Amino acid sequence: MDSIYQSLAAIVDAEHVSDRPEELYIYSFDLGTAEPHRPDYVVSPETTVQVQEIVRLANRENIPVVPLGGGMSLAGLAVPLRGGILLDLKRMDRIIEVNEKARYAVLECGVSQGQLTSYLERHHPHLTHSEPGAPPAATIVGNVVIHGQGDLAHPYGFNSDMVNGLEVVLPTGEVCSFGSCAVGASWFTNHPMPDVGLFLGWCGTTGIITKLSIRLLPAKRIRGIGRFVVDDEGLVPEIFYKLTHTQMAEDIIAFSSAIPPFASKLQHFTVNIAADSEKELELKQEIIWDDTLGEYIKRGDGAYLGFTRSLERPQISKTSDYKKGGGFEYVGSIMPIEKYPECYRRGREISERHDIPYTVTGRCIGAAHSMMFAWTYAFNRADPKTIEGARNALHETDRLVLELGGVIWKPGTFGQKLVLERLDPNTRDLMKKIKGLLDPKGIMNPGNWEIP
Amino acid sequence: MYELKFDPELCLHCTTQACLTRCQYMEIDGETAQKEILKIARGEDSFVLHECATCYACEEYCTFGNHPYYLIAEKQELLGLSPVPRPLIQRAVNLGIPFRGQPEIKEINGPVLNIAAFSELTYLIQGKLFDGVTPISTDERKMFHYFCQLMYLHYGRDSVIKERLPRIIETIAKHKPTEVVCFHDECYGAYTSYCKAHGIDVPFRPVHFYEYLYNRLVELKEMIRPVNLKVAYQRPCSSRLSPDKHLFVGRIFDLIGAESVKREFVDENALCCAGAIEGQKREGSRKGAAMQQQKNVEDMKRAGAEVCVFNCPACFQTLGGTVARNGIKPVHMSDLCRLAIGEIPAGWR
Numbered sequence: 073m074d075s076i077y078q079s080l081a082a083i084v085d086a087e088h089v090s091d092r093p094e095e096l097y098i099y100s101f102d103l104g105t106a107e108p109h110r111p112d113y114v115v116s117p118e119t120t121v122q123v124q125e126i127v128r129l130a131n132r133e134n135i136p137v138v139p140l141g142g143g144m145s146l147a148g149l150a151v152p153l154r155g156g157i158l159l160d161l162k163r164m165d166r167i168i169e170v171n172e173k174a175r176y177a178v179l180e181c182g183v184s185q186g187q188l189t190s191y192l193e194r195h196h197p198h199l200t201h202s203e204p205g206a207p208p209a210a211t212i213v214g215n216v217v218i219h220g221q222g223d224l225a226h227p228y229g230f231n232s233d234m235v236n237g238l239e240v241v242l243p244t245g246e247v248c249s250f251g252s253c254a255v256g257a258s259w260f261t262n263h264p265m266p267d268v269g270l271f272l273g274w275c276g277t278t279g280i281i282t283k284l285s286i287r288l289l290p291a292k293r294i295r296g297i298g299r300f301v302v303d304d305e306g307l308v309p310e311i312f313y314k315l316t317h318t319q320m321a322e323d324i325i326a327f328s329s330a331i332p333p334f335a336s337k338l339q340h341f342t343v344n345i346a347a348d349s350e351k352e353l354e355l356k357q358e359i360i361w362d363d364t365l366g367e368y369i370k371r372g373d374g375a376y377l378g379f380t381r382s383l384e385r386p387q388i389s390k391t392s393d394y395k396k397g398g399g400f401e402y403v404g405s406i407m408p409i410e411k412y413p414e415c416y417r418r419g420r421e422i423s424e425r426h427d428i429p430y431t432v433t434g435r436c437i438g439a440a441h442s443m444m445f446a447w448t449y450a451f452n453r454a455d456p457k458t459i460e461g462a463r464n465a466l467h468e469t470d471r472l473v474l475e476l477g478g479v480i481w482k483p484g485t486f487g488q489k490l491v492l493e494r495l496d497p498n499t500r501d502l503m504k505k506i507k508g509l510l511d512p513k514g515i516m517n518p519g520n521w522e523i524p
Numbered sequence: 525m526y527e528l529k530f531d532p533e534l535c536l537h538c539t540t541q542a543c544l545t546r547c548q549y550m551e552i553d554g555e556t557a558q559k560e561i562l563k564i565a566r567g568e569d570s571f572v573l574h575e576c577a578t579c580y581a582c583e584e585y586c587t588f589g590n591h592p593y594y595l596i597a598e599k600q601e602l603l604g605l606s607p608v609p610r611p612l613i614q615r616a617v618n619l620g621i622p623f624r625g626q627p628e629i630k631e632i633n634g635p636v637l638n639i640a641a642f643s644e645l646t647y648l649i650q651g652k653l654f655d656g657v658t659p660i661s662t663d664e665r666k667m668f669h670y671f672c673q674l675m676y677l678h679y680g681r682d683s684v685i686k687e688r689l690p691r692i693i694e695t696i697a698k699h700k701p702t703e704v705v706c707f708h709d710e711c712y713g714a715y716t717s718y719c720k721a722h723g724i725d726v727p728f729r730p731v732h733f734y735e736y737l738y739n740r741l742v743e744l745k746e747m748i749r750p751v752n753l754k755v756a757y758q759r760p761c762s763s764r765l766s767p768d769k770h771l772f773v774g775r776i777f778d779l780i781g782a783e784s785v786k787r788e789f790v791d792e793n794a795l796c797c798a799g800a801i802e803g804q805k806r807e808g809s810r811k812g813a814a815m816q817q818q819k820n821v822e823d824m825k826r827a828g829a830e831v832c833v834f835n836c837p838a839c840f841q842t843l844g845g846t847v848a849r850n851g852i853k854p855v856h857m858s859d860l861c862r863l864a865i866g867e868i869p870a871g872w873r
Contacts, residue, residue, distance in 0.1 A: 303611040334619040338611055354814075361810050368609075375612035375803050376810055381845055 076133055080115045080157070083125045088116040088163070099140070099158045104401035105451065105463040106148025106484060111138065111158035118163045120239065120247060120282040127280065128245040130157055130515050137243075138517050139276040141214030142184055144206045146401045147484040149218070149275045153519030161211070164282065167191055174260045175199060175288040176236050181213040181281055188212055192288070200224070200291035202231050213281050218482040219273050221444050223323040223344060223383070224289055226316060226436045231286070232272045236262050239283035240271055243511035251285065259285030270506060275482075276517045278510045292346035294353055295322070297384070299377035300341040300365060307373065308339050308412040308434070314364050315343060316440040320356040322346050324436040328416060329448075330429035339416070344383065397452025401462060402431075403469040404481035407445045409436070411476050418472055419447040426465040428458075444481060488521055526686050526722040530595045532565045534588040543582040543592040548795065550575050561592060564599050572596065573605045575806065578678045579796040580764040583717070591721045593677070593764075600680030607804045613679045620673060620688065624665035629698045632658045635731075636701040640711050641671040642837050647870045648858045649707065652747070653740045660699055669695050672714035674762065678800040686722065689714065693726055703729040705736045709835060713765025733835070734772035737861050741779050747865040750781020755860070756829035756852070757784065758820075758843060759794035760836035767792075773833075776857070780864035785827035795820045799842035817843055821850045833857050 080089040090096070091113050101108035112135070117123050130137045136156025143150055152158050165182040170192070177188065185201075186208025192199050202222030204215050212231075215222070219232045228234060237251025237259040248254075251262040262285075270278050302311070308326050315324050323344035329335045343360060347353035361369075361376050368374030407415060412434050423430035431448040447469045451462040470487040473480045474494060480487040492500060504523040507514075535541070541557035544550065550572065552560070560570045573596060582592045600606055606613055620641075637649055637657045643664040661670035672692060676684045693715070696704060706712035715730040741748065757773050770791065777784050789795040795816060802813035824832055824847070832847045832854050834840040844854035859869035 301611045301615055303614055331623060332619075333621040333623050334615050336618055338615055338618075358811065362808075366807070369805060369809070370807060372609040372805055373611070375609040375615070377612070377615075378799075378802060378842070 076129070076135065076157075077113060079129050080113055080126065083122050083129070084115055084117050088118070090114045099160070100151070102143055102146060102148055102151055103399070104146035104148055104484075105399075105459050105466065106151050109151050109153050110155065111152040112155045114158045114160055116160040116163050120164075120241060123159070123161075123164075123241045123280055123282055124245045124247060126157060126159060127241055127243060127515075131244060131513055134513055134515065136515050136518050137280075139181075139280045141181065141211035141217075142206070142209045144210040145214065145218060145482055147482050147487075149482065149484065149520060150517075153485070156515070156518075159280065161213075161280075161282075168283070169259070170196055170199070170288070171258070171260065172196055172199065174258070175290075176260055176285050177201070177288055178237075178259045178283060178285045179212055180283055181211065183212050184208060185210050185212060185215070192291070196288070198291055199288040201286065201288055202228060202234065204231070212286060213284050216284060216286070217272060217274075217276065217281060220482075221435060221437055225444070226321060226324050226438065227319070228287075228289060229438045229441075234287035235272070236260055236285035236287060237283075238271060238281055238285075240279040240281050242279045243513075243516045247282075248279075249283075253285065270510065275520045277521050278507065278516065280516075292352075293348045294350075294381060295344065295346045295383050296353075296379055296381040298343045298345055298357065298361065298379040300343065300361070300374060301377055302339050302341075302368065302374045303337070304373065305339050305413040305416045307368070308416075309410045311341065311365070311368070311374075312409045312412070312434075312436055312440045312443070315341075315360065316436055316438075318356075318359050318364055319439075320345065320359050325433060326412065327431070327433040329431035330423070331431075340377075345379070397450070397454055397458065399451040399453040399459065399462070400448055401451075401466060402446040402448040403466050403473065403487070404444055404446045405473040405476075405478040406437070406442050406481050407434075407473075407476065407478035409434070409440045409443045411478065412443065412445065414476060415445045415447075418476070419469070422447065422465050422468050422472070423449065425468075426461045428462060428465060445478070446481075485519060492521075492523060526724055528591060528594050528598055529721055529723070530565060530591055531588075532562055534590045535561050535565065538588065540587070542585040542587065543590075544572065546585045546792075547582065548793070549577040549579065561595075564595055567599060567602060569603060569605070573600050573603065574607070576600070576607060577796070577804075578607060578761070578800045580677070580761040581792075581796075582764075584764040584767045584792060591717075594682070594718065594721055597677045597680055598682045601682050606680035607806070608679055609803070609805050612803050613681055616676065616679050617681060617684055620668050620671050620676075620684070622666065622668040627661075627666045627669040627695055628663070629695070631698075631700040632660070633700050633702065634658060635703045635705060636660050636696075636699055637705040637707060637736075638670055638696060638711060639667075639707040641667045642707060643667040645707075645837055648856050650870075651862050651867045652744060652865060653737060653858065653861055657705055657736075660696070660701075672708075672711040674710045674714045674718060674765075685714075685718065686724075689719070690724055693719075693724070693728075697727045701728050703731050705731045705733060707733055708762065708837070709733060709760065709766055709769070710762035712769070713762050717765040732766060732769040732772065734776060734857065735769060737858065738772045738776050738779065741776065741861060741864070744865050745779075748780055749864065749866060751860065751864050753782050753860075754785050754828050754830045755782045755833050756787060756824040756827060756831070757790070757794075757833045758797060758835075758839050758847075759791070760834075760839050761796045761800070762836060773857075776861065780861060782831075782833075782860065782864075785824070785829045787823050787827045787829075789820055789823050795823075797836070797839035797842040799838050802842075817846050821846055821852070824852055825850055831855050831860070833860055 164180040202224035544557035798813035
């Protein structure tokens with residue numbers, strides 16, 4: 073038994089560390105198309121102190137550390153590209169505090185989306201959080217780290233905009249806190265402290281977030297989904313604009329997909345509406361469907377498809393069931409909403425070239441300040457040829473994002489390289505300096521955001 | 525191409541013009557009704573083509589069996605006057621396209637139950653009532669091979685039915701059924717009414733779901749314990765295509781001890797669920813549909829209904845929630861029958 077293994081076992085106990093090939097295999101890949109890479113060790117800490125000790129050990133031994141939340145990013149962001157220690161953070165799953173009046177929750181880094189949703193439904197029914205389209209096992213911190221968005225992105229923005237504070241273990245083992253908690257106050261705000269901003273969007277290359285305070289949002293008694301459809305993709309940006317102007321919706325998504333056939337070549341909108349009373353619900357429905365979208369209905373250009381009470385969460389990941397083999401990966405982007413028609417058309421072309429049924433989705437962020445537009449490519453996990461086809465389509469789409477004037481969201485290593493090639497040289501230098509300062513030995517999630 | 529057998533002479537000699545004068549969505553006197561239906565028959569524009577709620581009721585009201593609703597739907601398409609927006613038509617037409625391979629044909633040589641495009645509802649065809657009948661179309665991936673297509677009448681797309689229905693019939697016939705119990709009465713209406721009106725051959729014997737349920741209940745009479753529930757029945761638009769089978773609703777209720785409450789909107793005066801109305805192009809369709817649903821449910825409440833009984837899954841989906849929020853339990857007819865023979869349907873509380 074090697075000394076690193078023994079040291080890890082001494083930190084977390086032997087039950088929570090492994091170098092057995094079958095377990096290393098499980099941690100060698102994610103659910104997307106990224107090539108697998110095995111870690112040398114998998115360790116599952118329970119406390120911030122244990123995380124610190126592991127990071128210090130890794131520093132001493134000059135061995136990579138790759139933090140892992142729910143493992144749902146699909147982009148290979150937590151695949152240990154250079155081996156080392158895979159830090160599975162799921163055991164750090166305590167919901168430490170929910171402040172009902174100030175509407176925030178303090179969580180450990182392993183708390184999952186589903187866990188927080190069910191906890192709030194049970195104990196704080198007037199509060200909710202912006203739940204992404206990922207499966208419930210995805211973690212809150214994992215989503216924040218990649219600048220994720222959820223089903224309240226339209227009124228409240230990115231989930232990373234809702235951070236009130238962080239506790240971070242730096243690559244050298246120190247623990248830092250950010251936000252109001254850093255001055256001994258409660259975890260109620262991230263402002264007005266000096267902007268440090270070193271940990272979100274960095275894919276775990278600058279430190280390990282161990283605690284997070286996230287804003288919670290009002291949960292109305294009635295929540296449901298209304299649906300609308302148009303056959304002209306050119307109408308989508310103006311409909312996004314008009315819907316967001318009403319300020320009556322929670323989530324606004326447009327999508328189109330070749331499968332199932334009903335969605336093919338049409339643009340469907342799902343509009344989440346919430347209300348505390350029937351009166352409020354009807355008012356919102358009237359403003360949205362009759363006053364705002366009524367003109368499209370009367371002209372015959374758009375159709376109302378009904379309103380269903382209760383939210384079905386999540387939905388986007390259902391794409392994996394549309395084709396034999398259960399695999400899918402997508403390129404996400406942050407785009408201006410006016411690019412929707414071109415994103416749709418060019419996405420279909422890429423899909424058709426690679427013989428993959430197309431699936432595209434655009435979710436409004438803020439008051440249509442931007443959208444998260446995603447191109448999804450299904451593949452058969454048992455068929456390497458289809459995996460290769462999907463990978464090629466993903467790479468082509470990464471290029472398309474930049475060509476259309478968007479930014480790749482949670483890029484894998486291929487996309488990161490494209491972004492870095494275009495990045496302002498001064499910004500790239502600054503990022504390199506920051507990385508060097510925080511992680512002098514380059515042990516944190518190496519292979520990601522590497523600036524030569 | 526299949527052609528509708530519609531005889532304008534019958535309208536000329538009709539004294540009631542009930543097809544339009546009894547319409548619950550348009551106020552039309554007898555003289556106007558005759559004028560408009562004949563205009564439609566000649567292929568001319570009529571306000572009826574624009575304002576039709578597509579509730580199918582005129583098929584029942586016409587005492588000559590002259591198929592005024594099939595005529596309306598056919599002419600709506602011919603004149604480009606679909607009652608719903610263009611994307612909704614495309615969506616609906618796409619919906620019925622099978623996309624996951626060919627159906628798996630097994631020769632049954634006995635009675636079959638066709639659950640059509642409702643494979644996710646197979647829990648509604650379980651238990652003793654369905655012993656001895658073989659379900660087909662239980663695979664969600666293949667269910668559109670068994671979909672009767674009649675819903676395109678709501679969209680003014682009669683041509684889709686004419687194009688696809690013969691293939692559906694062919695698929696069902698390949699199972700070599702001795703008779704086909706139709707889970708949804710729209711399918712039954714397709715095979716017994718629409719096909720007859722258009723000269724489409726149906727090489728099997730369709731059986732209405734309620735007739736089947738009634739006969740099974742009679743066979744299982746010893747097991748029946750009265751449900752002692754006050755029930756309202758939500759009659760679907762598709763049952764207007766087989767009004768001769770509507771009497772089985774009352775017969776079943778009598779047999780299982782369900783008290784049918786006295787309502788205004790019942791039998792021939794039934795209000796449709798409004799699912800087809802809310803998506804129409806006409807101004808105020810969404811709100812009008814919601815108001816009609818509330819009117820319908822208020823009628824059930826006033827009559828003292830404890831349970832609202834559905835046949836059509838689309839009606840259940842459209843109206844079930846509103847019914848439940850008004851304190852009336854929504855239930856499918858087959859589940860009500862299962863209760864009567866001591867079985868507990870899925871989710872029953």
